[in-house]
Amino acid sequence: MDPSRRLGFTRVRDLLIAAGAGVLAALVLVVGVQLATGQPPVLPWTGPAVLIFVAAVIAGLAWSTWRKVQSRRERIEPERGLMMVALGKASALGGAAIAAGYLAFVGVSVGNLAAIGPQQRLVRGLVAAVGGILIAAAGLWLERACKVPEDPDSDLPEQEDGDSQKTWGDL
16 A cells, blocks of 8 residues: 555644634634624524534544444444544544634624623634534544554554554555
8 A cells, every 4th residue: 555645643734724724714704794794793502502512423433433443452344444534534624623713703703892792702602612622622532543453463663653554544
């Protein structure tokens, strides 16, 4: 297998790029809504609630995968493993973008906290940002839960970063 085609863990750089894209998208959205309606967008509680629910589902999937692969050392089908790694990666990047976008929205909304509307936007935006952070964390956990554990009888050399060279493509 070509080493350049291996699927590795999500890097901090990738998370920062996703967060930057989230900030940019949020700022464009907020400015667009303000130009169109004359006021910033309203955040209903359904958004943060859905984000926290999605984070719980991904965390549950990560927990069950971790128990199966890492604790009990059971094998899973390679296709399922790749699907879980891809879901973990997408969740980590999406969660980072969502969290940063909501934090940018909160930053724009901080201007006048004396009124009720900006206070609600601040609280709901912060709760949604926490939901995005939880999604990203659960995604990173899911990614790592899918790592094939070291086989004590294996003669695969360690890579420089300490990870085994055994990947999903080697299953």
